[in-house]
Amino acid sequence: MEPGAFKGANPLIAKLSRVIALSQDDCVALQAMCQDVRQAAARHDIIRDGDRPDRVHLILSGWACRYKILRNGKRQITALLLPGDFCDLHVGVLDRMDHAIGAITATTFAYVDRAQFEELTGMRPAITRALWWATLVDEGVLRSWLVSLGVRTARERVAHLICELRERMRNIDRESSGQFAMPLTQPDLAEALGLTAVHVNRVVRQLLKDGVLEIRRGQVAVLDLPALTEIAEFDPAYLHAQSIDKHQSVDPGVGFEAQ
Amino acid sequence: MEPGAFKGANPLIAKLSRVIALSQDDCVALQAMCQDVRQAAARHDIIRDGDRPDRVHLILSGWACRYKILRNGKRQITALLLPGDFCDLHVGVLDRMDHAIGAITATTFAYVDRAQFEELTGMRPAITRALWWATLVDEGVLRSWLVSLGVRTARERVAHLICELRERMRNIDRESSGQFAMPLTQPDLAEALGLTAVHVNRVVRQLLKDGVLEIRRGQVAVLDLPALTEIAEFDPAYLHAQSIDKHQSVDPGVGFEAQ
DNA sequence: CGCGTTTTTGAAGCCCCTCAAGTGTAGTGG
């Protein structure tokens, strides 16, 4: 079996092998980790707030989200989990989940034994390093969401999230000719963006009218990528999609001035 | 030298030893890491956006912040860094900083060589585990900020941030009789909370009028903690201040009430 | 086919922003 064979089947391997050189043995080990595959129905929880984590959950197909609900019923989605994303890499370090994981679509995930997982990371430095990278990217995404909610308008937030999802989809799924699968409903988008569904709708309509974006039936069509990028002020650097093994020259991007 | 001797002097040791049992050797190693101490003047950058990290920066005294500036000049603070917090634990994994670190007050920080740092974590599992814990807490804080900006009102955001800072200060500094040092100006608070300084001022005034909180000259006086906690809907679980070594007895400090 | 959910649109209102101006307050240099 050649390493490439895994990339089509296992989204984690596809994601990691883009930034770190994994040996064939690494790939086999990662694949072996994903033997116990389970399912979650759309709109059902995978992990609940307060659970004591004992296994690692890795999304294999479908979309899920981290979220937190306040007493007044308001819900904030704090992360979108795509195939190849872990729900709880911190198993064993923290006592309890301080948020929940819910399936957005029907979802399949690998249910990884903690001991097996720790053996894997202990034995394979490349994998440890790759998982380190993945958590740092997750953190970068989290920060960019905070920036969106803090200082961006509704229009900019929608544009930025679409740019982000487009990039993330491209990193696990080669295709995408201006079009990609995006199963979030407008209420979902609202809960991720700190807006109401009504307002998300108005913004999405306007973006369509402006010929920038079309969202229909779980598909996003980016009609004008430069315009979308401009609206969002999107700089994909925070996703760190460059290989971290080779020290290539990197586009410095637009500099921010020192304070 | 007894381990306790470090706790007063080194905020990192003080922080970590509350949740993980560190041996005397661990403490000595951590202390040895902090030999090269540097300074940053208030309102100056410690690390700039786009820098290639090569050393680890650990705040020893003073307050700093992570932040990101957009082209329109709007600034979002994405994290507040207190003594014992690392600026860039990810040295060596990521290529470039995707945000900046700025000093809020005059700040001293340890400037740790990367090789020395990696040797430390490679040789001392307890420390590795403790640093893992610290990054997960940072992530939890980040998520709670996202929830604040997403679904909380200005009044609730201010209350929640004050509750958070009060807990974090208590974790590195024993004292606090309803009063603690908090050098953030109202413009700082605004940039952290996704509000304007004007509105922060109105909210702070109202909280004072309601007898909940007083902010004056870099000091916060919590006048009515139950009321503040209620307004914020604050649940300190996400700070994971409990000991994560199940069988070690660690000074529990003042107990946290469950939500 | 019927029902729940999503999408869409309108109208009214409020939370927070913007603009503006005046009052502290600390640091600087003459």
Next chain:
DNA sequence: CCACTACACTTGAGGGGCTTCAAAAACGCG
């Protein structure tokens, strides 16, 4: 020691982005 400066704090008035409430149309699923 006191101008002078810079910035934080404070307060008022007006405006706008987003919310809330409401309801109809469209979609998808059992």
